[in-house]
Amino acid sequence: MTTVVRIDPTLCRGHAICALYFSDGVEIDQWGFGRVVEPTLTTRRAVRKALRAAAACPNGAVVVTEHGEAVPVGADHPTDTAGW
């Protein structure tokens, strides 16, 4: 299974919310724009975090694909992990 995550830089507006959900996979630059450190996700844990980041991005800039097809983000990947 090849799951790939990338940030579309044309959509990213520097909210940096992705870094809250996927802190070890995303680098934030001095203006808040994110960049994925390693696009290929090898663990299920990393895939879960990337999907949460994708669901949380207000601009839909975090794109996750599996075998080249976009993975829909939403209900299966709740971002309210604290339960509130």
Next chain:
Amino acid sequence: MIDLADLLAASAQVSAAPGGRAPDAVAVGGLGDPGTVLLSGPGTGSGPESLDAHLDRWAGLPVLDGAQVLALLRAGGLDGRGGGGFPLARKVAAALASGGPPVLLVNASESEPASAKDATLCACRPHLVLDGAALVAAALGVDHVVVHLHRGAGAPVDGISRAVAERRGGGHDVVAWTVSLGPDRYVSGEASAIAGYVHDGDARPRFAMAPLAVEGPTGRPTVVVNAETVAQLGVMARIGPRAWAALGTGGSPGPRLLTVAGAVDRPGRVVELVGPGTVGDVLAGTGCTAAPAAVLVGGFAGTWLSGDEAWQAPYERSALACLGAGPGCGLLGVLPHGACALVETARIVGYLAGESAGQCGTCVAGLPRLASAMSSLADGTFRRRGLRRIETLGDELLGSGACAHPDGVVRLVRSTLEVFRDDVVRHLAGEQCRGADHPPVLPVPVPHPAGAGPRPQEHFS
């Protein structure tokens, strides 16, 4: 399985092959000069070559099916001449493997302000370009080719339009041609920007998870191929892949087109290098008698090399790669002794910063800051910690965009700081710059004001 021997035998009958060449002979010449291949024929000022004249000189294009064209591309090892150097055979194969009818676009826009090789081909040898494009169309199994140019280009637009009209009139091709004219901006000549523009009229680069050849903006595999690349194929189909490859070197098959700019006898002249020549051979053919101070290799997003290093360097991809450079768009910008590379680079970076399409945050925020840092380094109002600032900006800009525009600027800046270390030290120490009063060397357009005027989209449609 295609029998290449058949293909070679079929193509060997064409007389246009440069016969009797010694294997290591080097020729450098412009339009119509002896020893040239793509530029052979009428000289400058003769306008676009007519279809009849073209066919008289080159004979008809061999009729090849798709598999034969692909075999030809593989045998010749034709690399892309737009800047990336990606092998055309692999691009075509990727598009064929991706399913769905492909889209074929010829990129004749040549956004690089100092480069004129594609413009020269389109203006003077348009049928060679269209011949090669028709072959790629056969390889992809498509019957429609779009040739894209900048709308303000002038002579290249006339050349291609006339050639297309001639071929339509004579029923010369099975493919249908469309000439697409887009905005005159630097990044709107980028492959995804052209593919996008032809699709929906927005000439800004696109972010995509897959390469264009796998899935373009239309959802179909999209092959964007440079005008010189297809013209090379037009030659290769006639003289055969081995004879064609032998016109270059082992590491860089085929003849190469270059534009020389800066301190040469005729800046902006396009020359063809045939055989295993060095950068020095090319410059010696364009009025330089000794190594200049430095040479900008590969375009505005290219690499500076010191004059001595460049002079000795074989002009081929692998040899230039050892020096951290590449042929890029084929530009050699000659910096004379007495001019300051930091001043020249600051002008280029200022121009490139204004050419951002305004889409990606890091490019929008970072490039103007990098430009202003380079400009204060050039005018000597810079302190040492500014160098670390340039380093940090470079790290953040590299790979940050949907296209490679910021990467190219960073490459130029880093090669400047590396090659002109001594000048940087002198500028930091506040010494009088020797080149401050030197007139501008490279033809850098007036920068577009970043973030001013109409919204970015309006410049890109």
